[in-house]
Amino acid sequence: MAGAPGSQSHQGSSSPDEEGSSTWGAPAGAQASLPDALRVKVAGLVLLLLLKYRTKQPTTRAEMLAAVSRDDRDRFPVIFRRACEYLQLVFGVDVKEVDPREHSYVLVSILGLSCDGTPSGRDGMPKTSLLVLVLWVILLEDDRAPEEAVWEALGVMGVYAGREHVFYGEPRELLTEVWVQEGYLEYRQVPGSEPARYEFLWGPRAHAETSGVQVLQHILAVNSRQPGVSVSVRRGCEP
Template sequence: MRLMTDGEDDTIPTQVERRSQDQVNQKVSELVQFLLVKDQKKIPIKRADMLKNIIREYKDAYSEIVNKAGRTLQEVFGLQLVEIDTKRHIYILINNLPHAEGQYLCRKQHSVFGDVRKLVTEEFVRQKYLETTPIPLTDPPEFKYQWGPRAEKETSKKDVLNFVAKIQGKDPTFWASQYSETKATP
């Protein structure tokens, strides 16, 4: 650290400060890449994994690195880093770009989904799109499925209902209970 004397510009960083800031910026870039890879597979991101795999010896700059990575994700990719579990410090990325009206997936049929049961009961649960609760005293076991924290952050029930209604060529009020639920939640 250099001492400041009269007439010196205190806004010019020293070589040590510059190198340190360059290293922090490198960690920001590495964290952005790490988060994008995790998000590609829709794997929730743990703070412990960010510290262990990327931030390492820069733990004292954790907040700065995560905040800068969050700004980069927002500005460059339109993604928002959201903490969905404040006790266990688990994060996800959500698409923050506005939905393009009228742009829907191709209408041709796909056989890409494979085992749909596995997709719904395992993949979507692991990715936090769905949460399951066992229904007591059922044989064979039955489960209640609800929106998970990722689904709640990425879309709204109203948008999903409107999308389904448009595909089906029906008015959203056709599904009365779901329609009333969208009116009850903001």
């Protein structure tokens, strides 16, 4: 968890030049600036929050403090903030406080998107951040992104078609099947192309749940910070 988001599973390896180098992989740099012991605490808190997300359960500040251990309670605000940054950048979820009296928190998808990138009935990590990046590439390509442009952009962060990713799974299936079926993307042949070429467009559900302005603001918020260190998070990330 302390490694770069672009790190590959055992099914595929890549050279240093192929590893993710964009600010989307920023938490790796942010984590590297922390002492090793603190990075372990951040990773443990991220895993706890992801487990709660997958089981659709809230978590309390007391539970998070227990996971961090009493020895690091004084540093809990730093650990919590870094965990929030990692969750937002890598998985596309925000930590939101839902009960100030009980200090209870839940994870919600960024930008109002209701998907987590996992087909119904199948376990997996939330993948909203990857969807946001694809939507952004489509915007940059005048609302119609050639398939090769999308894979080129994802390759910068270590995501390749046909190669299993440690967090995102098999990305081609995700982009061309799962998110198409869910209505977040359209994947179609470019009219008149020979040999056949394909392109991505925003799907109706993406238009209904977010907007180009929101996606742009999110990307700017990520890139306007010192690379690898900070990203804007919801008020809930201030325990």
